[in-house]
Amino acid sequence: SSGINAEYGYIYMSIRLENLAYLLRVSRPQAEKVVGKMITEQRISGYIDQIDGVVFFESVSQPWDEHIDVVCNKVNNVIDVLLHHEPAFTRERLEAYKC
Secondary structure (H helix, E strand, O other), rough: OOOOOOOOOOEEEEEEEEHHHHOEEEEEHHHOOOOOOHHHHOOOOOEEOOOEEEEEOOOOOOOOHHHHHHHHHHHHHHHHHHHHHOHHHHHHHHHOOOO
């Protein structure tokens, strides 16, 4: 995966599906399904290389503050999808991270 380290967080341009699954604490098929749905719904820009098992995010150049807002919205969108599909699990994880 490539990214910019912002203390403990990363902004990824690409990430292996197994790494994304680990970060989200879901199975690889669940991670692929969530990302695929978000790409289809145009909630994020990117594509999945299913052969190599990598998600590539397409970046739109924006001023830094707008970029932070976009990233935060994308994270919130992922949480919303997870809450919809796995509410108990997601609430448990959010509580563990004090979110």
